[in-house]
Amino acid sequence: MEDRIRKAAEAIANASHAVVFTGAGVSAESGVPTFRGHDGLWTKYDPEEVASIQGFKRNPKAFWEFSKELMVKRKAEPNPAHFAIAELEEMGIVRAVITQNVDVLHQRAGSKRVLELHGSMEKVDCLDCGATYHWDDIEEMLIRDEEVKCECGSHYLKPRVVLFGEPLPSDTLNQAIAESRQADVFMVVGSSLVVYPAAYLPLYAREAGATLIMINADETQADVVFDIVIHGKAGEILPEIVEEVKRHRRINR
Numbered sequence: 001m002e003d004r005i006r007k008a009a010e011a012i013a014n015a016s017h018a019v020v021f022t023g024a025g026v027s028a029e030s031g032v033p034t035f036r037g038h039d040g041l042w043t044k045y046d047p048e049e050v051a052s053i054q055g056f057k058r059n060p061k062a063f064w065e066f067s068k069e070l071m072v073k074r075k076a077e078p079n080p081a082h083f084a085i086a087e088l089e090e091m092g093i094v095r096a097v098i099t100q101n102v103d104v105l106h107q108r109a110g111s112k113r114v115l116e117l118h119g120s121m122e123k124v125d126c127l128d129c130g131a132t133y134h135w136d137d138i139e140e141m142l143i144r145d146e147e148v149k150c151e152c153g154s155h156y157l158k159p160r161v162v163l164f165g166e167p168l169p170s171d172t173l174n175q176a177i178a179e180s181r182q183a184d185v186f187m188v189v190g191s192s193l194v195v196y197p198a199a200y201l202p203l204y205a206r207e208a209g210a211t212l213i214m215i216n217a218d219e220t221q222a223d224v225v226f227d228i229v230i231h232g233k234a235g236e237i238l239p240e241i242v243e244e245v246k247r248h249r250r251i252n253r
């Protein structure tokens, strides 16, 4: 493990266009419930009901009950993995963070260029009158156990997230592909890469000659295509990598 952390750090220290791809595993370490897996939210909720655009149109209240469980019950803060990624951007190494997470924890940790493939919960629009709310206002309603509804009376308040049955935002996706194609290091953190387009992005990076690094709690089917695979907690591994990158840069200055 130490050896692989050193190897990853060396590749990152020599990189000038590293791209980081993050999935639910990073948020999970901040206490955000995960979707898949044996204790994921999909064992309790039907994604067709609570996380698809059709489900939302049928019953927006069910969507907000679900969102309460996802976003409010355990108030999440950025963890050491988020901060480590932000620090690598600050050092001029990481150029973009591509994420499937909608919780804005990367930005709260200080990351500047974040490509949110699934959008985020930060802004919420009324589909009837067009009013826009900030997440803080919606969170207040949820904490007070009020119905989430617009001042106009509509229950159709939809956050700017990509629900099942909706396309990914093509501009963001194109930027993610362009970043991947320019990457000299492509690092996946907390994703098993099962969802499109996650599985393809590292392949674009590899075509460009990037070193591929995988940091995930468990083994994944994608591990075989990665140059360096480290299994464990991102919140422990990434700060170690950052320390090692700094050491490497001091020695080689």
Ligand SMILES: [Zn+2]
Binding pocket: 126, 127, 128, 129, 130, 131, 150, 151, 152, 153, 154
């Ligand atoms: Zn409205």
